[in-house]
Amino acid sequence: MNATALPAPFEPPSDGLAPVYAQYPFEVASAEGVWLMGPRGERVLDLYGGHAVAALGYGHRGWTEALIAQARACQFQTNALPMQIRARAARRLLDFSGLDFASVFLVSSGAEANENALRLALRMTSRPHVAAVEGAFHGRTAGAAAVTWGAEAWYGFPRKPFDVSFMPRGDLAAIDARVTEHTAAVIVEPVQGLAGAVDLGAGYLAALRRRCEQVGALLIFDEVQCGFGRSGAPFAATLYGVMPDMLTTAKALGNGFPVAALLTSAKVSATLKVGLLGTTYGGGPMACATLLAALEAIESERLLENVRRVSAYIRKTCMVGPVTAVQGEGFLLGLRTGRPAKQIQAELLQRGILVGGASDPGIVRLLPPFILKEEHVDLLRDALSGL
Numbered sequence: 001m002n003a004t005a006l007p008a009p010f011e012p013p014s015d016g017l018a019p020v021y022a023q024y025p026f027e028v029a030s031a032e033g034v035w036l037m038g039p040r041g042e043r044v045l046d047l048y049g050g051h052a053v054a055a056l057g058y059g060h061r062g063w064t065e066a067l068i069a070q071a072r073a074c075q076f077q078t079n080a081l082p083m084q085i086r087a088r089a090a091r092r093l094l095d096f097s098g099l100d101f102a103s104v105f106l107v108s109s110g111a112e113a114n115e116n117a118l119r120l121a122l123r124m125t126s127r128p129h130v131a132a133v134e135g136a137f138h139g140r141t142a143g144a145a146a147v148t149w150g151a152e153a154w155y156g157f158p159r160k161p162f163d164v165s166f167m168p169r170g171d172l173a174a175i176d177a178r179v180t181e182h183t184a185a186v187i188v189e190p191v192q193g194l195a196g197a198v199d200l201g202a203g204y205l206a207a208l209r210r211r212c213e214q215v216g217a218l219l220i221f222d223e224v225q226c227g228f229g230r231s232g233a234p235f236a237a238t239l240y241g242v243m244p245d246m247l248t249t250a251k252a253l254g255n256g257f258p259v260a261a262l263l264t265s266a267k268v269s270a271t272l273k274v275g276l277l278g279t280t281y282g283g284g285p286m287a288c289a290t291l292l293a294a295l296e297a298i299e300s301e302r303l304l305e306n307v308r309r310v311s312a313y314i315r316k317t318c319m320v321g322p323v324t325a326v327q328g329e330g331f332l333l334g335l336r337t338g339r340p341a342k343q344i345q346a347e348l349l350q351r352g353i354l355v356g357g358a359s360d361p362g363i364v365r366l367l368p369p370f371i372l373k374e375e376h377v378d379l380l381r382d383a384l385s386g387l
């Protein structure tokens, strides 16, 4: 199957939406597998995964049927009444992680998961400070944005709710200097997403773990983007063998349905009690059905193996045209380009291939669905070769 060259010029549909997103020049009317279709039947290969969420691709039968069946059976919404499907989703997620977490708090967005993780750490330690890593993105709520690198450009709140310091990536000496007896938590994306698929590596993450132990701080892995299979392992924590005290995850978790989770170790879980955390939509039955369906498909269709194999194929074949290096893990990859990434993005979209950008202007980011195959990568390689 081939991508379609897009017609130019493009007129975005006029509407009353807040004008806060730059619009790519392609309107999506429908989607199937790894393909997006425009209103006139144009076909675009989605290597952006609908903002890293479409783990199973579009129109996945098992996921769609699970969502419809749950909507028919019961869409009742509150955590105050027990539901089998919520308990099952939590248990399956804990088992899938392969890590020693004791409980799961289900929420609806990555920022919400991070906000709760930070709050628990500050509360548990009664300390005023959080350390984060340069380049990090953790979300747009007051706490999550406080630990987001460069958020001053849009933060808006008059002050941050706690003291924050940022550590340069990979700098082991800076860890000792910035993570101290005043530090409640260190929050880190093991593979930074928005920064451009920057893999912080097992050594650096293990050093953070050791320093947190020394000073009594909690380690939070933000795996909103890199987690739930995108690294080719269930979580990057699994991949690197470094166990955080808390792990947040979202995006791929519901395959596009808003589902996020905060996983907590036994030590953190022991501090949880009634009334400490809350949410309206988190843990709703349709959210849980989508999470279970995503897990079921990842396991039964051996999608983690697919991510690892096709990721290696991208690394092998896509060092062509303007691409000078490939970084990242699994299906969170950054192509370093010899020309501004924005130009490459626009030229690829003209050829019917959607890719992401990054805060690094020299990186094109790939976040494809886990079902991507070598034949799709060949389309990318051929398009890149012609640029």
Ligand SMILES: Cc1ncc(COP(=O)(O)O)c(C=O)c1O
Pocket: 108, 109, 110, 111, 112, 114, 137, 138, 139, 140, 189, 193, 194, 222, 223, 224, 225, 226, 250, 251
């Ligand atoms: C690593 C990371 N953390 C947190 C967030 C925030 O997630 P959400 O947009 O679901 O609030 C994102 C979103 O891109 C992210 O990539």
